[in-house]
Amino acid sequence: MNDLYIGVDIGSVSINIVGLDDSKDMQFKLYKRNPGSPVEVVKEGLASLNKKLKDRFKIAGVGVTGSGRQLIGYILGADIVKNEITAHATATIEQVPDVRTIFEIGGQDSKLIVINNEIVTDFAMNTVCAAGTGSFLDHQAERLGVEIEEFGDLALQATKDVRIAGRCTVFAESDMISKQQYGFTKPEIINGLCEALVRNYFNNLVRGKELHPRFVFQGGVAANAGIKAAIEKEINDEVIIPDNHDVMGAIGIALLAQEEMREKDEPSSFKGFSITHDNFETSSFICEDCANECEVIRIQANGKTIAMTGDRCGKWASDPRDIDVKDETSA
Amino acid sequence: MKIGIPRSLLFFYYYPFWEELFKELGIKVVVSDQNNERIMNKGVKYSISEICVPMKVYVGQVLDLVEQGVDLVYVPRIVSIQKDVTICPKFLGLPDMIKYSLEGMENRVLTHKIEQESDDISNWKDYQIFLEIFDISKKELKRALKKASEKWQEYRAMHRKGFTSDQLLEDVKRTPDTGDLTIGVLGYVYNVYDKFVNMDLLGKLREMNVNIVTFEMIDDEVIQREVDQFAPRKKMFWEFSNKLLGAGYHFLKSDEIDGVIHVTAFGCGPDSILGPFLDIDSDKYDTPFMTLRIDEQTGESHLLTRVEAFVDLLRLQKTKEARKCEK
Numbered sequence: 184m185n186d187l188y189i190g191v192d193i194g195s196v197s198i199n200i201v202g203l204d205d206s207k208d209m210q211f212k213l214y215k216r217n218p219g220s221p222v223e224v225v226k227e228g229l230a231s232l233n234k235k236l237k238d239r240f241k242i243a244g245v246g247v248t249g250s251g252r253q254l255i256g257y258i259l260g261a262d263i264v265k266n267e268i269t270a271h272a273t274a275t276i277e278q279v280p281d282v283r284t285i286f287e288i289g290g291q292d293s294k295l296i297v298i299n300n301e302i303v304t305d306f307a308m309n310t311v312c313a314a315g316t317g318s319f320l321d322h323q324a325e326r327l328g329v330e331i332e333e334f335g336d337l338a339l340q341a342t343k344d345v346r347i348a349g350r351c352t353v354f355a356e357s358d359m360i361s362k363q364q365y366g367f368t369k370p371e372i373i374n375g376l377c378e379a380l381v382r383n384y385f386n387n388l389v390r391g392k393e394l395h396p397r398f399v400f401q402g403g404v405a406a407n408a409g410i411k412a413a414i415e416k417e418i419n420d421e422v423i424i425p426d427n428h429d430v431m432g433a434i435g436i437a438l439l440a441q442e443e444m445r446e447k448d449e450p451s452s453f454k455g456f457s458i459t460h461d462n463f464e465t466s467s468f469i470c471e472d473c474a475n476e477c478e479v480i481r482i483q484a485n486g487k488t489i490a491m492t493g494d495r496c497g498k499w500a501s502d503p504r505d506i507d508v509k510d511e512t513s514a
Numbered sequence: 515m516k517i518g519i520p521r522s523l524l525f526f527y528y529y530p531f532w533e534e535l536f537k538e539l540g541i542k543v544v545v546s547d548q549n550n551e552r553i554m555n556k557g558v559k560y561s562i563s564e565i566c567v568p569m570k571v572y573v574g575q576v577l578d579l580v581e582q583g584v585d586l587v588y589v590p591r592i593v594s595i596q597k598d599v600t601i602c603p604k605f606l607g608l609p610d611m612i613k614y615s616l617e618g619m620e621n622r623v624l625t626h627k628i629e630q631e632s633d634d635i636s637n638w639k640d641y642q643i644f645l646e647i648f649d650i651s652k653k654e655l656k657r658a659l660k661k662a663s664e665k666w667q668e669y670r671a672m673h674r675k676g677f678t679s680d681q682l683l684e685d686v687k688r689t690p691d692t693g694d695l696t697i698g699v700l701g702y703v704y705n706v707y708d709k710f711v712n713m714d715l716l717g718k719l720r721e722m723n724v725n726i727v728t729f730e731m732i733d734d735e736v737i738q739r740e741v742d743q744f745a746p747r748k749k750m751f752w753e754f755s756n757k758l759l760g761a762g763y764h765f766l767k768s769d770e771i772d773g774v775i776h777v778t779a780f781g782c783g784p785d786s787i788l789g790p791f792l793d794i795d796s797d798k799y800d801t802p803f804m805t806l807r808i809d810e811q812t813g814e815s816h817l818l819t820r821v822e823a824f825v826d827l828l829r830l831q832k833t834k835e836a837r838k839c840e841k
């Protein structure tokens with residue numbers, strides 16, 4: 184039996200799971216967009232991983248990253264739970280050791296990571312403004328009646344430049360409509376949108392920072408050739424799109440799990456595949472013990488409370504328990 | 515008579531002074547509750563939307579005191595604590611904002627101008643209205659101010675020994691610094707110590723085994739030297755921004771500080787100028803610098819991710835440097 188390291192990335196628009204073997208080769212990959220319940224997606228994902236690999240591999244380590252990392256980490260019994268900046272950078276450095284700049288544009292957030300000598304030295308994140316993320320494109324693609332997958336290639340067919348005011352999705356929309364009325368073609372408009380997104384990204388995150396090659400572009404939006412071209416135009420240099428650019432977070436956290444286990448010299452704390460049969464339920468209640476009135480989220484496995492979060496004081500998270508609450512809302 | 519003091523703005527810098535002053539004058543002081551969801555919501559509801567977050571918190575805190583039934587809320591008009599330098603203009607208009615934008619507050623505010631030449635705000639000339647309001651003699655007032663000044667000096671001396679204000683004002687455990695990392699947390703006291711708005715940043719850092727240094731711990735001369743170097747002929751900023759500027763450059767240059775987190779409130783004018791200077795110069799001194807912008811709806815997971823990633827970055831750099839030295 185060989186060792187397998189599982190990496191799970193719980194993002195807001197996609198959930199990704201990968202399995203890496205000892206020599207860091209990918210044995211399993213799952214990219215799931217717009218997942219409903221993270222817990223269910225993870226359960227299904229792990230079940231299919233198990234089915235595919237159980238004869239050859241045993242689980243040697245599990246890592247969880249992404250904005251929903253705490254709860255899933257708890258449910259899985261993860262060996263390591265880390266933020267997505269560290270995870271993403273780890274994966275990129277593994278593939279492109281001399282990377283200095285990572286542009287990462289995902290469906291709902293975007294990041295800039297600056298690296299020197301294989302170490303993160305600076306980063307910026309945007310989770311507030313949609314105009315610098317993939318959801319900007321999704322939205323406009325829908326308006327134009329173009330499939331998001333075709334979006335990028337269409338942009339490359341543009342023969343003229345048209346500037347779309349894209350500071351904000353709302354402005355972009357009205358500007359786009361008027362440019363259409365002036366008679367610009369669809370590819371030109373789309374190209375203008377790609378450039379607007381990149382401009383937003385640079386305004387929000389780069390903000391005049393000096394960037395050095397090599398440049399890597401990753402995240403869900405990296406598949407879009409129009410955006411790649413717009414970035415290259417902006418920096419006047421070439422960008423590399425790494426293999427598996429859409430699951431870099433999961434790869435990174437799997438690598439970190441591997442490193443962790445090497446140092447720890449203990450078996451993995453993974454709770455095992457039996458969790459794929461457990462019944463998890465998420466609910467929330469308002470704690471009225473103080474004026475903060477936190478919405479406390481709790482996770483139950485087969486009717487028993489196993490984790491709680493969302494409390495500002497930590498009194499629930501540190502001691503999850505079954506309680507009776509009246510104004511409970513099932514989530 | 516019960517006087518209310520809002521737990522906000524310069525409370526975190528001057529509370530020991532005010533507490534002692536009123537105690538000496540025999541007046542009962544009530545401090546508003548720690549900032550929380552309810553207070554914040556009230557503050558947001560009754561302030562103009564464009565104003566910076568700390569001012570909104572202050573409004574909420576004032577309303578909380580009124581609910582607690584105080585007779586007067588103490589809202590001094592702090593104009594300056596340095597010769598020829600005022601503090602952020604928002605403070606200058608604060609008593610008026612409270613009096614005239616909140617219903618029923620016009621006659622419930624105790625205010626007077628503080629316009630002094632040093633951080634020690636005990637010069638009696640600014641407190642003359644106390645003579646009549648509290649029916650005390652000049653001698654009594656001067657004695658109380660002297661006591662207040664002594665208390666406050668003690669408080670400042672504790673800062674210089676390495677204690678943060680939350681450790682001194684609240685019962686935050688005072689453990690010796692045992693962390694393997696030291697971060698300069700740069701920000702106005704009301705942003706650094708408002709646990710509610712900043713999602714308990716200091717607590718999170720301490721949990722990650724990080725030592726914390728704040729501007730209050732740095733000697734005035736060191737701060738002044740940096741400020742003078744930055745702009746030899748010009749006074750750049752308002753007073754507390756100057757303190758942050760001086761402390762910030764000191765942090766960037768100091769070997770004892772591994773990284774700097776600038777905590778800034780959404781809507782803060784002075785910080786939008788101060789922040790970029792430090793950020794751009796941080797490269798020169800090879801000290802990582804991160805801006806943490808907080809507002810009334812900061813998401814906890816977002817903040818935690820950034821803080822965690824920053825701490826990871828500093829730790830990795832440190833181990834790498836250590837390895838280099840071993841070779």
Ligand code: SF4
Nearest residue numbers: 470473476477494496
């Ligand atoms: S969870 Fe804690 S902070 Fe939140 S309302 Fe209850 S007691 Fe207050």
Ligand code: SF4
Nearest residue numbers: 566602604779782783
């Ligand atoms: S310095 Fe900034 S945060 Fe403080 S009162 Fe002025 S604008 Fe508000």
